[in-house]
Amino acid sequence: MNEKMITLGKKRSVIRELFEYGKKRKALIGAENVFDFSIGNPSVPTPQAVTDAMKRLISETEPVALHGYTSAQGDFKVRRKIAESIKRRFDVDADPELIYLTCGAAASLTVTLKALINSGEEVIVPSPFFPEYKVFTENAGGRLISVPLRRPDFQLDIDAIKGAITDKTRAIIINSPNNPTGAIFSEERIKQLAAVLEDKQKEYKNDIYIISDEPYRELTYGADVPYIPKYYGNTVICYSYSKSLSLPGERIGYIFIPSTANNSGEMYAAVCGAGRSLGFVCAPSLLQYTVGECTETTPNSEVYRKNRDLLYGSLTDYGYEAVPPDGAFYLFVKSPEPDAAAFCERAKKYELLLVPSDDFGCKGYVRISYCVSTEQIKKSLPAFKALIEEYK
């Protein structure tokens, strides 16, 4: 057997570990008594338009066509609809022949990394970062190079990124709105990043890609999220409908390569090859057709805004230090003791399930997923208050 895989399987992601703990705890003392802030499972139901589209597809489409294989890269008409939506929304040229439908965000990333990376090459990731980035990079034979985000606003630290680029750097993963901080990288920073990468590409006579992982693109509270292909050619968009359409379990997303990328046709071929190699051809067909019908459907993020305001307001009142989130549904809170894992253990006494930041490549913080019911947040506030009191 492969020992690395055994270790990975036993260790599990700390988030999924907590999710499983929460499930057991809920079964024991009742779901309403566990304040589970562990996982990014949206509490907002999928828009009615999505449910209607699914029902309509199942009732009106011939089953052999609906459930049959599509092209490996996804149904062409669906890809065309997605391309049209990209053009309309971002004013960027989008070719359906450069879109590859995937089985969700994880698939978008593993396929993209396998397509772009050769063994031993480096992928820069601003930290904190989604822990699976490391697992996915290593699966592709690459090395993850973690570069801290700037404090206290968790914006891109352009000088630090510049300093980390070597002749082995093949890509940088950008995730904005960010998991776990909720920050949105500003247009100014993206422009600076693009300029640095252009220079470094010339210096090393190499392509360096921005992999833009954007499952939270639509979940914002006012701030704009710059669309990377407008600023930088060698970009790959990794998109997922998990959060925007509240379909996390359904695993549907896409990879999009802008025509402005160098050798975009070759890049797309590499994506097709990596999809084939990993076993990710033909994303789930019913879901392909469903998102094809819903490219213009927007999420209702009002409850997340309400949750954010309530949670951020209350926690900072109680004495917690937190990053004000501009998007996504995560609050990144400074641990009142240096060891965030110890703090999370203590929080469990109050039935608060928080994720320590250590696995995000950053010490001393906790991530609170507030994609829960507002009711849960209200009920949890005394627990948060009592918890911080322990440190006073």
Add this chain to the structure above:
Amino acid sequence: MNEKMITLGKKRSVIRELFEYGKKRKALIGAENVFDFSIGNPSVPTPQAVTDAMKRLISETEPVALHGYTSAQGDFKVRRKIAESIKRRFDVDADPELIYLTCGAAASLTVTLKALINSGEEVIVPSPFFPEYKVFTENAGGRLISVPLRRPDFQLDIDAIKGAITDKTRAIIINSPNNPTGAIFSEERIKQLAAVLEDKQKEYKNDIYIISDEPYRELTYGADVPYIPKYYGNTVICYSYSKSLSLPGERIGYIFIPSTANNSGEMYAAVCGAGRSLGFVCAPSLLQYTVGECTETTPNSEVYRKNRDLLYGSLTDYGYEAVPPDGAFYLFVKSPEPDAAAFCERAKKYELLLVPSDDFGCKGYVRISYCVSTEQIKKSLPAFKALIEEYK
């Protein structure tokens, strides 16, 4: 970029290539005039019970629960139902904690291979074989060792397999009913294989696994398909509902490790780790629940039997040589000229789309997928007749 992935993406699977050619050809001259026997896309609609289950789930389940993340290895209740079905049908002990729901057959295989194989280790595959086995084995860092099946019945050649086992052999992939030959490996041969593997395990003090890839298990015409865990402990079952429930586009299946496997808990951990590494956690949730409702639903393979009888009977009448298929929905026909690819090119003149056997690791045959309408077979017969006449 990764050159290997570019090559793989450009080359494409010969089957998918032909599938794409067929799509274009149909658009040009009308679907009814193209005799597309290229792909294993079932022509039998999914059973009504499946459609009903999907509709019921969508109408009656709270969307947040229905479309939310399940556990990485799949919803526990669904796994329990699958375990019960395995016990009932095969009289084999099955633990839901040793079942991992996957995004279809390809995922089952890439995850299993990544879990079991270390770089440089060997995987024996009887040839002809599904071409992607090679791609998947190489993705896991392994080497595929092709061992020809016995002619003319395409049964396992036990001596040849025995001779191919080395201290680097980690697994053998068994696919019965077989793609592309339609053969079912007999109980006698499975027993002999198990005995050889037991011996070789002792000789090399190593585990050697049987990976049983069985998407066609339920598609048989009378012959029994031995359930491998009854004969050999170190087995991994890779199952998919694509063919049995006519859901090829929906990507749903499972990996099952019998408790009789050595260190089955470690093996399962390795599967979980490999799933995580490749990005295959939490198979599509609606489909998980759907198959959970339909574990006892059986396919209607009557049309395939009818197609088999008509096609096999007619083609052998015309002078083709073919393997009589006991299961699946493929007819494996000897090419009337040594170069099967040249024969397939010639077949295109008659709008017959057949897959040459070369990519299956075997020269001189073609695969005919007869999971099409009986009408298509009837209409295609004069073309098959005219084609063989060219060789007389």
